[in-house]
Amino acid sequence: MTPPPHPSFVDGRSVASGPAGGGGRRPGRMGGAAGSAGGLDPTTNTAGRIAHLPGGIPVIDLDAVSRTRLWEHKQAIAQWTRLSGSAEERHAAEYAAGQLRGFGLATRILTHDAFISLPLSASLRLVRPQQLEISCITHSMGIPTPREGVAAELVYAGAGKLDDYAGAGAAGKMALVEGRATPQHAVNATRAGALGLICISGRHAHEMCCSPVWGNPSADTVAALPRVHLLSVPKADGEALRALCQRGRVEVQFTAAVRSAWTKTPIVLADLSPGHPEAEAGMFVLFSGHLDGWYAGAMDNGSANAAMLEVTRLLALHRERLRRGVRVAMWSGHSHGRYSSSTWYADTHWFDLADH
Numbered sequence: 001m002t003p004p005p006h007p008s009f010v011d012g013r014s015v016a017s018g019p020a021g022g023g024g025r026r027p028g029r030m031g032g033a034a035g036s037a038g039g040l041d042p043t044t045n046t047a048g049r050i051a052h053l054p055g056g057i058p059v060i061d062l063d064a065v066s067r068t069r070l071w072e073h074k075q076a077i078a079q080w081t082r083l084s085g086s087a088e089e090r091h092a093a094e095y096a097a098g099q100l101r102g103f104g105l106a107t108r109i110l111t112h113d114a115f116i117s118l119p120l121s122a123s124l125r126l127v128r129p130q131q132l133e134i135s136c137i138t139h140s141m142g143i144p145t146p147r148e149g150v151a152a153e154l155v156y157a158g159a160g161k162l163d164d165y166a167g168a169g170a171a172g173k174m175a176l177v178e179g180r181a182t183p184q185h186a187v188n189a190t191r192a193g194a195l196g197l198i199c200i201s202g203r204h205a206h207e208m209c210c211s212p213v214w215g216n217p218s219a220d221t222v223a224a225l226p227r228v229h230l231l232s233v234p235k236a237d238g239e240a241l242r243a244l245c246q247r248g249r250v251e252v253q254f255t256a257a258v259r260s261a262w263t264k265t266p267i268v269l270a271d272l273s274p275g276h277p278e279a280e281a282g283m284f285v286l287f288s289g290h291l292d293g294w295y296a297g298a299m300d301n302g303s304a305n306a307a308m309l310e311v312t313r314l315l316a317l318h319r320e321r322l323r324r325g326v327r328v329a330m331w332s333g334h335s336h337g338r339y340s341s342s343t344w345y346a347d348t349h350w351f352d353l354a355d356h
Helices: 067-078 087-102 162-168 183-191 235-247 302-317 340-348 350-355
Strands: 050-053 057-060 106-128 132-134 150-156 174-178 196-200 229-233 250-272 284-290 325-331
Touching: 067 087, 067 302, 087 106, 087 250, 087 302, 087 325, 106 229, 106 340, 150 196, 150 235, 162 174, 162 183, 174 183, 174 235, 183 196, 196 235, 196 250, 229 235, 229 250, 235 250, 250 302, 250 340, 284 302, 284 340, 302 325, 325 340, 340 350
Parallel strands: 150 174, 174 196, 196 229, 284 325
Antiparallel strands: 050 057, 106 132, 106 250, 150 250, 250 325
């Protein structure tokens, strides 16, 4: 039996809000436009029609979604490189807060301390058996090198398991491992006594926060942070290095600049109170996502931020249908602090979340 169409996809239509912004590592800003707040979109010729789930539960029809507003939010957010704790992230937070206030939500920006690690720059040069500059990145929570760099032998350690390190004799050396950088790779390299590791990433080197600690490190967990240099290279370069390692001795020279420090970071919080006559007092649904990101552009998590703002606008237009409130949260420190803001909020507001 063919299931009935989902009521959010009327006549099979979906929203096309334009191409996402993009670019390379830490690219320049994109042009942006401020979004407008509140009311019905004059470009959609709709009064916010309502579809219903089985049982008569109302949901918002996609016809009510404003493509114009989605694109404006994406343009605005995409203009900033939203590194955690940066001035540009703060600009994005203030933009989001302004929009939410315009929708009628009680909005504030909290600030808290987070252990943030920002990878700044890296270089990798093959020294032996030939001289070659190789494109690379370093990673959040890796340890930095001296400015002049580090020279080391490079060995191939396969999948990066502890037995692989031991078999390669990787202690005190740089280890080349398969797969993109992960906290587990960093943990294993630290336990194996490696000087550092070079991860063979995908077509492009993939960003990653390599802390195994969820949220801010404490006195009990700080020792679990990586104590190795962390680099990643594109797959093609990694495969070439692997072939060299399998043929003989390989030596490299590398640098990694990483700034790790306790940093003031913002959390955008906004509350939409329910308007249904049978609303449950004090109860709310937490609607959240991270605002920080690696690059200028609308990828991870810019497009989702735009969608959150538009969904909130539509919910605010129909408060009378809400039996519970909606608390919108936009976190910092997701990408550079291992979920530092959301973890901090859950820890410090545990009873509020549990009770409501």
